[in-house]
Amino acid sequence: MKDGPDIARIGSLIGDPARANILSALMSGKALTATELAAEAGITSQTASSHLKKLMDGGLLTQAKQGRHRYFTLSGPEVGTVVEAVMGLAAGKGHLRTRTGPKDPAMRTARVCYDHLAGDMAVRIFDSLQNRGFLTDSADKGGLGLTEHGRRFVSGLGIDLDALGLSRRPLCRACLDWSERRNHLAGSLGAALLDRFQQQAWLRRQTGSRVVTVSPLGDAELRKLFPAE
Template sequence: MKEGPDIARIASLVGDPARANMLTALMDGGALTASELALEAGVSLPTASSHLAKLMDGRLLTVASQGRHRYYALAGTEVAAMIEAISGVAAHSGPQRARPGPRDKSMREARVCYDHLAGDHAVAMFDRFVAEEIIVQNDDTVRLGPAGAGFFAARGIDTSGLGAARRPMCRACLDWSVRRAHLAGSLGTAILDKIIAEKWARRPAGSRVVEFTPPGKRAFEKAFLA
């Protein structure tokens, strides 16, 4: 009987379908208004408001008031990591949806995991980084390896400033589609930023999918997977 933190309270917050939908809708790291979230969750506005209040009370969300709009967002990477972890378990437990729809296919390939890239490409990239000792993995903590700083500098990503913030530069994040790790942390964010900045891929609004253009995909593979 070792009652640590109140895990049931947090889990039950995620356990309601409406709230779960809201949280997954925010997994792209963006911020949405209350009415958008109501639509996303498929409930009326009062109901959504009640749910949002509960999520705020549990400190899973932050809110920013802008004029008469209130923008809700995930409270931080910890919350996002929790959602991913739950998704991972759910993916292997749920009523295995017989036919992975076309939407799921692009999600498997490449999607946004709060603030970094996830999916097949991200996993492949992670594996290559480990193989080349660009990063070094110990259990679930990850550090920059001997070949790391030079590798990223050659691709226009400066790693010297990334470790400074309180946020860890590297973190392993478990994928729910594949059962393997990909790169999170501020370095993962920097890579995603570069992909978007170079216009290798674009992000359709209201979705976590990351759509690579054909030349963009080749450029990405050449830069990070070659």
Template sequence: MREGPDIARIGSLIGDPARANMLTALMSGKALTATELAAEAGVTLQTASSHLGKLQDGGLVTQTKQGRHRYFTLAGSQVSDVLEALMGLAARSGHLRTRTGPKDPALRKARICYDHLAGDTGVRLFDSLYERGFLTVQPEGTAVGLTDSGSDFIEGFGIDLLSLKKGRRPLCRACLDWSARRSHLAGALGAALFERMQTLGWARRDVNSRAILVSPAGGRAITEWFPIQADIKI
């Protein structure tokens, strides 16, 4: 047997349809119970508990007990990064599931992707930062850097950039948006931008889905702070 990381085990854990649905549900960043995850996966509670045990043993989810309930979350941003990459690869390769419904337009406009903003609004932020020279993007599209002028802009927006840089998480990362087929901003900066928008009252999470609800005033503010002058392709 060859030495090194066992990607086959991780692949098999994610590759099961029921477990994939559970992991996708946890991309909302919320802690969910086994019952809620069973509903997401379309399986019985007993089956869901078995799947969750495997995911926990594999280091993909963690659980916290509160009272009579056990809550499950993704085991950190590394797991969400892998899931985002796989979702982007699936979208780029044309492997999409069709699920229509009244929430679809809202999800496409703005949704949470673990802890950062995705959908059309998330793509707008990324495009605006890149267009104005605040971000650098390498040809392969995933390596993203923040320029000096970008740092000034981010700090002017009320984000403590120094604290973000001290963390272990990558500051900037491009994530291929499955609905827009374009990049939105992930990493510590992507999370901080969304947190700042919530603090300003521009946006809030829909408690019943992954949709992000942007207020009319918030929509105007986002347009002012993150203008787009041209139709760019990144």
């Protein structure tokens, strides 16, 4: 067997239906208890504990104890990126679950992908940045970068790029959107944009859901800032 990353182990961890449901539930970026995750996965608490241990041993989850409860989160944004990419691959190959209710159209419009924006709105933002020459390939940083015009534009939105540059996380990264099957923006900039849009009250997270509601003002402002080409 050749040396290298153990893709099979990660694939087996994600591929189990119960563990896939657990990971999907944590894509909201919020910490959840084992009981909450058992309900999300449709399994018993005892079975959930076994799956959570496997996910933690595999480095995909972390936990924090507060009082009597243990809270679980994805171990980092790179895990969210992989889960979203697998969702995109599954959707592209026709492996889709039956739509369950009115939240599904909203999920496709705008939702949280761990700590950044996903859905139709996010894809339009990515396309606008790319088409206007604000994004550029940055092979030395392992992903995308901002052009000088892009840096001026983002700074004008009130985002401190110098502070983001101190992070070990890539500034910009393309993340395959599972519903649109095209890229949206991840990385520290993707997270900062979501935070900024929420500060402006243009976007609002729905309680207990990955769905993001876009206000009428937010829709108008985002279309003005990120026009379609």
